[in-house]
Amino acid sequence: MxxxxxxxSDARLVASAVRRGLRPFVMTARGLGWAAIALALLLQVVVGGSYLTLVLVGALIAVGIPMLLINAGTRDALRDGxxxxxxxxxxxxxxxxxxxxxxxxxxxxxxxxxxxxxxxxxxxxxxxxxxxxxxxxxxxxxxxxxxxxxxxxxxxxx
Structure with missing residues (x-):
């Protein structure tokens, strides 16, 4: 054969491949971020007060880290375009x-x-x-x- x-190089195809390869890491980061947001909301209901910092950290982990990983991986793969x-x-x-x-x-x-x-x-x-x-x-x-x-x-x- x-x-x-x-x-x-097709940026869309490369990004899709990077997302597939990084899926376990992205899902872990998203899970941890959402857990931090849920903890902040639970603490607000049970203890009272504002836990805005924990919500922002959770959002950063859930959204920011996956975006950073995928964008960096795609840029690296497209370097030899x-x-x-x-x-x-x-x-x-x-x-x-x-x-x-x-x-x-x-x-x-x-x-x-x-x-x-x-x-x-x-x-x-x-x-x-x-x-x-x-x-x-x-x-x-x-x-x-x-x-x-x-x-x-x-x-x-x-």
Whole structure:
């Protein structure tokens, strides 16, 4: 199998991949923030007084930290916004642009996730390689997912 895809970085697709990768961290921050807000409201009802500082801290944790993580991750991923060529072979996945070339054997990945408009090859929860699928047919996408599964990767379908 050999597939070659050439595409520019799409900020929307990259942001979607970053959100998917950071989902556990974002959900934890949101949960902690909402817990702080709930605690402030509970204290206000039970004890009385104003706990505006705790509400603001909770809002910062629930909204600010996820925004910061996602924006920083997206900016970092878009830093090499050049035209990129992706190659998917029986040996693994490679990406190359004017600035760099990276090649990964299949065992370097833990999973591959089919997402709208892209395949996300995950090395860890926060390290991944998103590959746009706009030029691929459904049969080619299935071939890539089948090859990944054949090499022991967890495959998550859309």
């Amino acid at each position: 050999f597939l070659q895809i050439t595409a520019s 050049d035209l990129t060529t992706y190659e998917i072979t029986d040996g693994g996945v490679a990406s190359s642009s004017l600035a760099s070339r990276h090649a990964y054997a299949w065992n370097a990945f833990q999973f591959v996730e089919e997402a709208p408009g892209q395949l996300i090859f995950g090395r860890s929860r926060t390290r991944f390689l998103p590959i746009p699928t706009g030029t691929l047919t459904p049969a080619q996408i299935e071939q890539v997912l089948g090859t990944a599964a054949g090499h022991g990767l967890r495959v998550r379908r859309a």
